[in-house]
Amino acid sequence: MNEQAMLPDYNTFGHSELFLKLASLSNKYFNKSICSKCFDQYDLKQVKCGECASKDLLIRPISFDSKDIEIFQRDIAKRLQSSYVLTPDNFIKMLLIYMRVQSGIPVLIMGETGCGKTSLIKFLCQKILDEDLEIFRIHAGVTADIIINKMNAYIKKVQAYTDEEKRLWIFFDEFNTTTNIGLLKEIMCERTLLGEPLPNKMVFLGACNPRRQKTAQLIQNDNAHVGLRKNRYEMQKLLWAGTDQRLLYTVVPMPETMLEYIWDYGYLNETTELDYIKTMLLRCKYLSNFEVIFNLVIQLLFQSQNHFRQIEDASSVSLRDIDRFCRLYNWFLDSICQRGPQENLDNPPDTYIYRASFIALMLCYYFRLHSDELKDVYVKKIHTILVEKIPSIAKVPNYLISYILHREQKWLIHDRMEVPANTARNRALCDNIFVLLACIVNRIPLFLCGKPGSSKSSAVQILMSNLKGKKSKDSYFQTLPELVAVSFHGSQNCTSESIIKVFERAAKSVGV
Numbered sequence: 001m002n003e004q005a006m007l008p009d010y011n012t013f014g015h016s017e018l019f020l021k022l023a024s025l026s027n028k029y030f031n032k033s034i035c036s037k038c039f040d041q042y043d044l045k046q047v048k049c050g051e052c053a054s055k056d057l058l059i060r061p062i063s064f065d066s067k068d069i070e071i072f073q074r075d076i077a078k079r080l081q082s083s084y085v086l087t088p089d090n091f092i093k094m095l096l097i098y099m100r101v102q103s104g105i106p107v108l109i110m111g112e113t114g115c116g117k118t119s120l121i122k123f124l125c126q127k128i129l130d131e132d133l134e135i136f137r138i139h140a141g142v143t144a145d146i147i148i149n150k151m152n153a154y155i156k157k158v159q160a161y162t163d164e165e166k167r168l169w170i171f172f173d174e175f176n177t178t179t180n181i182g183l184l185k186e187i188m189c190e191r192t193l194l195g196e197p198l199p200n201k202m203v204f205l206g207a208c209n210p211r212r213q214k215t216a217q218l219i220q221n222d223n224a225h226v227g228l229r230k231n232r233y234e235m236q237k238l239l240w241a242g243t244d245q246r247l248l249y250t251v252v253p254m255p256e257t258m259l260e261y262i263w264d265y266g267y268l269n270e271t272t273e274l275d276y277i278k279t280m281l282l283r284c285k286y287l288s289n290f291e292v293i294f295n296l297v298i299q300l301l302f303q304s305q306n307h308f309r310q311i312e313d314a315s316s317v318s319l320r321d322i323d324r325f326c327r328l329y330n331w332f333l334d335s336i337c338q339r340g341p342q343e344n345l346d347n348p349p350d351t352y353i354y355r356a357s358f359i360a361l362m363l364c365y366y367f368r369l370h371s372d373e374l375k376d377v378y379v380k381k382i383h384t385i386l387v388e389k390i391p392s393i394a395k396v397p398n399y400l401i402s403y404i405l406h407r408e409q410k411w412l413i414h415d416r417m418e419v420p421a422n423t424a425r426n427r428a429l430c431d432n433i434f435v436l437l438a439c440i441v442n443r444i445p446l447f448l449c450g451k452p453g454s455s456k457s458s459a460v461q462i463l464m465s466n467l468k469g470k471k472s473k474d475s476y477f478q479t480l481p482e483l484v485a486v487s488f489h490g491s492q493n494c495t496s497e498s499i500i501k502v503f504e505r506a507a508k509s510v511g512v
């Protein structure tokens, strides 16, 4: 065997090659039947998935021949790519996690928000190894009793395992948000629960955000905030009661023992992030068929991420923004194709791809900026990159805003939404409705901030009255889902329980 085959350079591997390597950690994609929707594994003879509602038959390799197994695994890799992409960075991280788990060391990962901690552990556990995984999402309202009850339930579950090899992975997500962190330390680091030893078949993992202070820039942004300005003393009394508002994440200090196990992911550096961007963009429909646009979008996203890091903080942007971009792009492209001539449905021209990409870009970055000056600076920066790659754009005045954004808003809002009498379709209202619509239909959480009276609630009401599913007046809105509002007024005195109740109410109203 030559050196190249024995010690390959993993940095040159793509998603499928990395997947083939990881698949060899377990038997999941070897001698099992797999559901093509939820990727649960079954006995080779089983034909239907018992877990999800999928009606598709289970899939498996044609034979145990190594060629057939590779074909099968490549097929699975392709299917998985739409939800999670492998890069050399997360490949190495997964191997290191696996090594620690095999050695019986708790895995505690720390990193900035959105650097991929939760999704990495879920992917490794469910899609590669198929171990039993319980995700315990910790938050400030989780009491010691809740933790003990949950742990007792897990112990029961593990005791019922008959298979020697089987293990239960317990993942404490955001574990430093509760003041009961001491109890979690006992469970994860000492492997006891109130002094009683825990079964060996339990594997503990945890993910958390770092305890660090806001940078001067962020504090400045907080102060230059939208909304009414209170005097500083009053603000301090109001905001700093209970939690330390100088902290970037609301987290508690960690016990020393835990610190020894902590593994700091920090945030993704530029080159790693570029890798993720390139691979994640393969999810965008038809985008990679157009090489020029594909490279342009990579460049635009990369520069936008850097721009936000410069004006705000390292944690301001993350893979979440890239994920959001892909979802919005796909939705807008579908929507644009639907409006155009039939023959373009399966063969969108490049103008559609441009439009969908730029609208998604504006939604991900432009609308987040809170002042007109910042918006101007950002648009200018993007425009310079655009003109460099596509010189013809320079001829269109205000290309991004007037040509792309306002045209889309006209189509979605001015031409088809009914607004109450005497309501002016001004900029603020249109922007609010547009962002709300795009986020709601794509299930992207949205916080609309603005000075009192800047059309926030009215935008929500207008949207509600127009999006009524099949009962909507407009034929395009009939193709969108119906919206049902569940409202909740937040205040300083809200508790975790009251928030949980809102979600229960919401679940009831949709009949879950």
Ligand SMILES: Nc1ncnc2c1ncn2[C@@H]1O[C@H](COP(=O)(O)OP(=O)(O)OP(=O)(O)O)[C@@H](O)[C@H]1O
Pocket (backbone or CB within 6 Å): 083, 084, 085, 086, 087, 090, 111, 112, 113, 114, 115, 116, 117, 118, 119, 120, 207, 208, 209, 280, 319, 320, 323
């Ligand atoms: N390798 C990947 N391929 C595709 N998408 C990814 C990948 N890694 C992360 N993402 C996307 O990035 C988003 C954020 O990831 P994740 O939830 O794992 O972050 P996190 O580190 O747990 O953040 P937090 O500290 O806020 O909990 C997810 O929506 C996920 O879809």
Ligand SMILES: [Mg+2]
Pocket (backbone or CB within 6 Å): 117, 118, 119, 173, 174, 207
């Ligand atoms: Mg997370």
